[in-house]
Amino acid sequence: MQIHSLFGSGKAVVSFEIFPPKPNYSLDTIFATLDGLKELKPDFISVTYGAGGSSTERSIEIADKVKNEYHIETLAHLTCVGSTRGDIEKVLNRFSNHNIENVLALRGDPPQGQAGFAASNPGYKYAGDLVAHIKERTDFCVAAAAYPEGHLECPDLNVHFSHLKAKVDQGVDFLITQLFFDNNIFFTFLDKARAQGIYCPVVVGIMPVLNAAQIKRMTSLCGASVPDGLQRILEKYANSAADMEKAGIEYACRQINNLLENHADGIHLYTMNKAEQARIIMHQTGLR
Numbered sequence: 650m651q652i653h654s655l656f657g658s659g660k661a662v663v664s665f666e667i668f669p670p671k672p673n674y675s676l677d678t679i680f681a682t683l684d685g686l687k688e689l690k691p692d693f694i695s696v697t698y699g700a701g702g703s704s705t706e707r708s709i710e711i712a713d714k715v716k717n718e719y720h721i722e723t724l725a726h727l728t729c730v731g732s733t734r735g736d737i738e739k740v741l742n743r744f745s746n747h748n749i750e751n752v753l754a755l756r757g758d759p760p761q762g763q764a765g766f767a768a769s770n771p772g773y774k775y776a777g778d779l780v781a782h783i784k785e786r787t788d789f790c791v792a793a794a795a796y797p798e799g800h801l802e803c804p805d806l807n808v809h810f811s812h813l814k815a816k817v818d819q820g821v822d823f824l825i826t827q828l829f830f831d832n833n834i835f836f837t838f839l840d841k842a843r844a845q846g847i848y849c850p851v852v853v854g855i856m857p858v859l860n861a862a863q864i865k866r867m868t869s870l871c872g873a874s875v876p877d878g879l880q881r882i883l884e885k886y887a888n889s890a891a892d893m894e895k896a897g898i899e900y901a902c903r904q905i906n907n908l909l910e911n912h913a914d915g916i917h918l919y920t921m922n923k924a925e926q927a928r929i930i931m932h933q934t935g936l937r
């Protein structure tokens with residue numbers, strides 16, 4: 650099923666994100682996660698591709714299992730940086746052969762320890778180039794990323810908006826946001842996006858703070874700002890992992906409840922492969 654057909658019912662679309670386990674871990678760990686997530690009946694699950702240096706083969710294998718063994722609608726991430734058009738066509742063919750109908754078209758992060766990309770990057774420069782290529786050649790439903798706080802590489806928010814508008818016009822069916830911890834930033838972003846003619850559904854990406862180290866890594870990777878309320882939690886529970894997790898889950902639930910009150914099109918939970926915490930959040934927000 651094409652995910653864009655799920656929007657517009659008046660109910661928020663609910664989705665989860667998982668990433669492949671590191672190469673030295675068995676794939677069984679992700680199947681244990683999926684067993685738990687399946688019970689929550691998500692509308693779809695997305696599988697990251699190359700995030701944090703993970704193997705792309707594992708991403709394809711997991712996306713296949715989600716769709717064909719768990720029978721959950723799948724959104725396969727695809728990054729294009731460093732690939733040729735031929736490489737991308739091969740991966741798209743493999744997705745098609747596994748009946749995967751939805752792709753999240755991304756540019757990709759620079760390699761770890763590197764701030765930018767080599768000028769000689771072949772093939773694709775921006776995610777929009779990948780969106781256009783997929784739409785030209787296939788019938789995939791195409792999602793893309795949106796950055797409510799702007800993007801680290803593009804400090805001028807107005808310029809960044811024009812890039813987003815151009816990307817959407819290249820054929821994006823729906824957007825998923827980068828994580829953020831202050832809903833007001835999202836509401837301002839959404840108003841501005843609509844005013845600039847970006848009309849597609851916008852799913853909100855939420856990352857629960859489950860431990861301080863992970864949030865440090867994510868905020869430095871994606872530039873999300875940490876509001877005072879969250880900073881206080883990080884300081885107060887610095888020496889108590891269990892209390893930190895509990896407070897992080899409560900924070901995420903408050904964010905989600907407020908987004909639902911404001912009619913968000915969808916909630917996409919960055920699960921960090923933790924099914925039990927996802928279950929608590931789904932129950933506490935009444936989403937499941």
Ligand SMILES: NC(=O)C1=CN([C@@H]2O[C@H](COP(=O)(O)OP(=O)(O)OC[C@H]3O[C@@H](n4cnc5c(N)ncnc54)[C@H](O)[C@@H]3O)[C@@H](O)[C@H]2O)C=CC1
Nearest residue numbers: 697698700726755756757758775776794800802803809812
């Ligand atoms: N591996 C994964 O599963 C995931 C990765 N990400 C990462 O988030 C980051 C951004 O990715 P995307 O949104 O796909 O990239 P993008 O290509 O849409 O944007 C990246 C940067 O390029 C600028 N830009 C975009 N189009 C432009 C144009 N036509 N001319 C000039 N500048 C332009 C944007 O303002 C932004 O600063 C990447 O680093 C991506 O890998 C995000 C979610 C999941």
Ligand SMILES: Nc1nc(=O)c2c([nH]1)NC[C@@H]1CN(c3ccc(C(=O)N[C@@H](CCC(=O)O)C(=O)O)cc3)CN21
Nearest residue numbers: 668670671697700701702758827828863867870871919
């Ligand atoms: N810039 C950017 N790159 C991404 O890959 C990305 C985003 N933003 N935003 C949304 C999601 C969040 N994603 C994430 C976030 C964290 C990890 C992470 O912490 N990975 C650990 C592996 C942990 C483990 O295997 O247990 C790592 O060390 O890389 C992975 C994907 C992927 N996405």
